[in-house]
Amino acid sequence: xxxxxxxxxxxxxxxxxxxxxxxQKRTKAPGLTxxxxxxxxxxxxxxxxxxxxxxxxxxxGLENYINQQLNxxxxxxxxxENKVRDLQILNMTTAELYEKYPQPGQLLRQLQARGxxxxxxxxxxxNRVKGAAKSTPAxxxxxxxxAAPEMKPNQVPPAGNPLENEKYRKVIQEYYRENGLQxxxxxxxxxxxxxxxxxxxxxxxxxxxxxxxxxxxxxVFAGKGADRWLLPAYDRDTIRPNAMSKFSTLLQATxxxxxxxxxxxxxxxxxxxxxxxxxxxxxxxxxxxxENYARELMELHTLGVDGGYxxxxxxxxxxxxxxxxxxxxxGGGAAVNAMMxxxxxxxxxxxxxxxxxxxxxxxxxxxHKIPAGGGIKDGLTVLDILAHHPSTAKFIATKxxxxxxxxxxxxxxxxxxxxxxxxxDGDIRETLKAIFFSNEFNSKEAYRxxxxxxxxxxxxxxxxxxxxxxxxxxxxxxIARMGEPLYGFQTPNGYSDAAESWVNxxxxxxxxxxxxxxxxxxxxxxxxxLGKLTSGEMNQARVMDESLKTILAGEISQATRETLxxxxxxxxxxxKVVGLILGTPEFQRQ
Numbered sequence: 293x294x295x296x297x298x299x300x301x302x303x304x305x306x307x308x309x310x311x312x313x314x315x316q317k318r319t320k321a322p323g324l325t326x327x328x329x330x331x332x333x334x335x336x337x338x339x340x341x342x343x344x345x346x347x348x349x350x351x352x353g354l355e356n357y358i359n360q361q362l363n364x365x366x367x368x369x370x371x372x373e374n375k376v377r378d379l380q381i382l383n384m385t386t387a388e389l390y391e392k393y394p395q396p397g398q399l400l401r402q403l404q405a406r407g408x409x410x411x412x413x414x415x416x417x418x419n420r421v422k423g424a425a426k427s428t429p430a431x432x433x434x435x436x437x438x439a440a441p442e443m444k445p446n447q448v449p450p451a452g453n454p455l456e457n458e459k460y461r462k463v464i465q466e467y468y469r470e471n472g473l474q475x476x477x478x479x480x481x482x483x484x485x486x487x488x489x490x491x492x493x494x495x496x497x498x499x500x501x502x503x504x505x506x507x508x509x510x511x512v513f514a515g516k517g518a519d520r521w522l523l524p525a526y527d528r529d530t531i532r533p534n535a536m537s538k539f540s541t542l543l544q545a546t547x548x549x550x551x552x553x554x555x556x557x558x559x560x561x562x563x564x565x566x567x568x569x570x571x572x573x574x575x576x577x578x579x580x581x582x583e584n585y586a587r588e589l590m591e592l593h594t595l596g597v598d599g600g601y602x603x604x605x606x607x608x609x610x611x612x613x614x615x616x617x618x619x620x621x622x623g624g625g626a627a628v629n630a631m632m633x634x635x636x637x638x639x640x641x642x643x644x645x646x647x648x649x650x651x652x653x654x655x656x657x658x659x660h661k662i663p664a665g666g667g668i669k670d671g672l673t674v675l676d677i678l679a680h681h682p683s684t685a686k687f688i689a690t691k692x693x694x695x696x697x698x699x700x701x702x703x704x705x706x707x708x709x710x711x712x713x714x715x716x717d718g719d720i721r722e723t724l725k726a727i728f729f730s731n732e733f734n735s736k737e738a739y740r741x742x743x744x745x746x747x748x749x750x751x752x753x754x755x756x757x758x759x760x761x762x763x764x765x766x767x768x769x770x771i772a773r774m775g776e777p778l779y780g781f782q783t784p785n786g787y788s789d790a791a792e793s794w795v796n797x798x799x800x801x802x803x804x805x806x807x808x809x810x811x812x813x814x815x816x817x818x819x820x821x822l823g824k825l826t827s828g829e830m831n832q833a834r835v836m837d838e839s840l841k842t843i844l845a846g847e848i849s850q851a852t853r854e855t856l857x858x859x860x861x862x863x864x865x866x867x868k869v870v871g872l873i874l875g876t877p878e879f880q881r882q
Contacts, residue, residue, distance in 0.1 A: 324734060324736060326354075327350075328845075330349045332739050332740075333349070334349065335740075336742070337498045339497060339751040340751070364499035371494075372494040372496075380392075381393075385641075386550065387639065387641055389524065390623030392472075398622065400460065476521070479524065480514050483524055484763070484768050485762070487503075487763075488750070488763035489763040490503075492754050506542065509786060510531070512555045512779070515782070518621055518622045519555055522550045522641060523551050526550075530546055530549045530552075537719075538717060539688060539719075544675050547589070550641055554618060554621055557585065558582060559616070560617075561614050561615075562614055562646075564580040565651070566650075567648075581607075581651070583607065588784045592784055592786075593678075594678040594684040595687060596687035599683035609674050611651040612671045613670075615650030616645060616668075617646050619639050619642050619643075623641060645667070650668075652666070657673075662674075680718070685718075686710045688710075688718075689710035692709065694790070696728070696733060699742070699792075702732050705727070705730055708726060742791070743882075746803075748882065753807065756842075756843055758824060759810070761817060761819075764816065765816065765817070767815065773802050775802075804871075804874075807870075807871040808868075808875070811868070843873050843879065844876075847878065856869065856876070
């Protein structure tokens with residue numbers, strides 16, 4: 293009962309203190325102290341300070357540190373690279389992932405084609421396929437219709453699942469084992485681990501923050517079809533190399549990313565005039581143009597919902613991107629690979645432009661006439677128009693200022709940042725520099741004004757305590773429990789960057805539970821040595837103050853401090869106080 297009362301008290305404080313700062317009537321305060329500026333920069337340009345980071349940045353000079361972070365290619369990052377070295381999927385092509393982590397449903401078809409399934413199973417499978425053909429919607433791609441969904445241990449397979457048959461499962465398991473194959477769910481598990489490990493250990497903190505920002509801005513959901521296999525290349529080849537480059541370069545990289553093409557269905561978009569015989573099997577399922585990518589490209593990636601485009605523009609943009617597709621989008625099969633040879637096998641899951649199904653007529657996009665016969669240049673022209681449109685400058689500036697400064701972005705700062713974006717031809721570094729050296733960013737009003745999202749909270753807590761982690765399922769599960777599973781947002785708009793989406797009773801309780809679990813070493817694969825925080829004989833007040841000094845630079849309200857003191861008991865006070873501090877409103881802010 294005592295612990296329940298303690299949680300209730302802390303949640304009451306949190307509910308009052310975690311109201312978005314923009315909704316509070318805060319009076320104009322003096323500027324930040326030097327130490328506060330350092331803490332502020334470490335929290336916003338990175339995932340929080342590790343033990344000793346504040347002193348290191350002071351010695352280097354804050355402006356030097358910011359400029360260093362803006363040029364991550366010049367920063368050695370040996371520790372982080374060593375941490376992710378054993379994650380196999382990071383260095384595998386999409387084709388290799390298809391082979392090493394095959395889809396169970398596709399593998400069953402291949403085994404049947406090779407005559408490797410028992411005769412009674414073949415007959416049962418053929419009957420099931422015939423039944424599925426009658427009940428499966430015509431637009432569902434065959435691979436998706438036959439895919440076996442991921443199952444948790446001891447989970448009962450759904451009705452109609454081919455793997456509900458024990459003989460099927462045994463055949464598949466033996467084949468995986470004999471051929472050194474792995475289950476496909478491992479792909480996203482390793483990708484999540486890489487994101488966490490780099491965020492925790494990388495010296496290139498701003499690079500990791502921008503990878504997180506752009507991954508969310510150009511959101512792709514891992515649970516959609518082949519995207520599980522396509523996302524490692526998306527992270528490695530699309531987002532990471534371009535996170536600090538020109539926006540136009542990043543935009544083109546996402547437009548040609550197989551992960552994005554699959555997620556928003558553009559890989560199936562073909563001219564309605566294309567001969568039927570020229571269409572790939574997946575394109576025959578959905579005849580004609582698909583507008584999904586065209587709409588999200590303008591609404592979410594560039595112009596914004598009020599950016600000045602019309603439904604006619606959506607239609608014209610969709611025409612421009614017909615033929616932008618994926619070679620063997622689901623990895624192909626043995627028969628396909630045999631026909632196309634080794635080159636075809638190596639290129640599975642890569643982008644290509646299919647000129648034969650492209651709508652090559654004249655188009656007009658946002659008042660710009662695009663002549664007939666342009667081929668792939670039609671799409672490239674659209675990307676150039678959008679990347680340099682004034683609405684895009686305003687939209688991207690708004691999102692960046694919201695992320696780095698305040699939930700309600702100051703209009704004057706947004707205008708200045710948009711102007712820098714335009715003048716620099718969308719240079720992301722120059723745009724960020726305009727934010728980081730602005731008065732608004734360095735104001736008292738911006739200090740600890742943003743609420744950490746779950747990913748940011750988990751990483752910052754591990755860094756603050758100097759903990760060690762393998763970035764494994766233990767951390768994935770806590771991030772998901774608090775509402776932000778990596779690559780788990782189904783719709784294209786990505787996770788919210790505003791406090792109101794994260795401040796609620798259930799979410800706050802999970803955040804406190806995470807803090808207590810971390811401090812108590814109850815998160816598998818993550819270990820904390822709290823002995824570093826305090827030394828010698830201490831009473832409860834000293835334990836509290838030393839922990840607050842380490843975790844929050846001593847910045848906490850007297851009311852919160854007194855509430856925390858009331859919750860302590862004589863048994864293991866260090867563990868309990870650290871866990872409770874990680875759950876306080878002060879630690880939730882950055």
